[in-house]
Amino acid sequence: MSAFLRTASWRIAARPTATVARAFSSTPARSVARMQIIGHLADTPELKATSTGHEIIRYSVASNRGPATNRQTDWFNIVSFEPEGARRDYMQSLPKGTLVFVDAEATMGTFEDSEGKVRSAMNIKQRSIEVLRRPASEAHDEGSH
Structure with a gap:
């Protein structure tokens, strides 16, 4: 083995294998499943009160897939914990x-349905939302004022 390969392999083997603390955050690392969804709002987002008295925004996004002749729609129910203020008002105006x-x-x-069967459900919590395009009828209305 050449001196270069011996030196390179020693450097690789000598690297620490322990997990290094994250320098950019003061919170501990945790596993998170992240999703990115592009689709159309099924309706105007609604403000709801939880059983604990907190207010949340609930909305659904429809995302289409497949060719035009066999298009299928997936529906995603999303919750947002946006605090009271301009951003929450903006979301409710979409x-x-x-x-x-x-x-x-x-x-x-998991939850138990009305028949006593254990069911699974995906809970989706919004981290951020970006408007890509408003409906054509609204964009036309805004331009006419």
Whole structure:
């Protein structure tokens, strides 16, 4: 083995294998399943109160897949914990049909349905939302004022 290969292999083997603390965050690392969804709002986002008294915004996004002759739609129910203020007001003003890009965290949960069967559900929590395009009828209305 050449001196170069011996030196290079020693450097690779000598690297620490322990996990290094994250320098950019003061919180501990945790596993998170992230999703990015591009689709149209099924309806205007709604403000709801939880059983604990917190307010959340719930909305659904429809995302189409497949060729035009065999198009299928996937529906994603999303929750946002946006605090009271301009951003929350803006979200609630988005009309049905708005094309959005949602960055979210996803978790799987289980619950018991009314028949006593254990069911699974995906919980999607919005991290951020970006409007890509408003519906054509609204864009036309805004331009006429």
